[in-house]
Amino acid sequence: MPRTDVMLADSQLAAAQEKLGRGLVKAAVASAQQRVREGLADPDDAVDAALALLPATASGLKGVVNATGVLLHTNLGRAPLSAAAVAAVSAAAGYTDVEFDLVDGQRARRGRTALAALAQAVPEAGAVHVVNNNAAALVLATTVLAAGKEIVISRGELVEIGDGFRLPELLESARCRLREVGTTNRTTLRDYQNACGPDTGFILKVHPSNYRIEGFTSEVSIDELATIGPPVVADIGSGLLRPEPLLPGEPDVAGALRRGAALVTASGDKLLGGPQAGLLLGDEDLVERLRRHPLARALRVDKLTLAALEATLRGPRPTLHRSLHASVGELRGRAERLARRLGSRAEAVPTIARVGGGGAPGVELPSAGIAVDENLAARLRSYDPPVIGRITGGRLVLDLRAVEPDQDEVIAAAVEHSCR
């Protein structure tokens, strides 16, 4: 058995310690020795075995190929960052001028260029602010506008986002009372008017981003709510700044402001296609009050988020936009090329992709992919990088809509490897 200290002194494993730290390399060495003990590796190949077991980075987070056909998959980190955003994150990773003016050498407003990019993208907003996520944006708005007061909200909009995260519970945690109005399927302007009074902090309009109510329904638009008096806060969820023709049911920030919302909250990592963040846009005085509240400090975003958000707003179209707009013909061509290459192991199939929990419930995006033996699922998940598909009709389908074209090669190699 090769000794641990001898293996660690090997030049390649020594270089790996510089990159990954001693702990991770030692763990890989221990696993390699175990493989030798079990007769799975030759003692002479122990160093190679350890090198093969090293993680790509010093973080346990692994990049994966999202072949689920769900563009925004919360379990898979929602929106992928664009190359421009990744470059901006990397450039901001060291010391940066995030709160420093390089011209006069004085302290400057934190993240001012990112905030300027957001304000420029939505001229309808009097001011903008960015916090950790949309949940944080709602907590901040509630704390500033409705602590000790009531939030008037329709019973049809008491949303659970996922993983037990319930919006009503979040709001109540900020010391306000919920004044529920209407019914699950129908709420009228009169319902809101009757509930509003001196105790009203604001009226909350929540976009149902992961379900739909159909049939005998009615809801009240932001325009109408804005006539009642109290400020209207609109949680649009998805983060679309402008309307997206492919998703006509999804509200956008600019539209909500034009209709009279005093404040709009949204996520950065859903349809905007950027990093996790909570966007707050609206009346100048109101946003200023949010910004100055002590809680704002606890919810503030770091320099990496600011960098990624600005590059998403200013840079080329984010990856998510490309996935959303890829033509089905192009996807079919890619699926057929993959199927030809993989022969009997795969068949090109038409599929239906979805936006996912981040928006546009019920919207079907025609797509294409390959179907392979469902027993390959676990092996594809353990491939490097892991390839994640979905099981449909007894087969594993690898949908290409959320897959970058240059990852097709990875999928082919992963299937070939898993079929061995």
Ligand SMILES: *Cc1c(COP(=O)(O)O)cnc(C)c1O
């Ligand atoms: C996703 C979503 C949230 C939560 O947003 P996070 O950025 O995950 O905190 C809140 N409200 C709506 C309507 C949503 O769609």
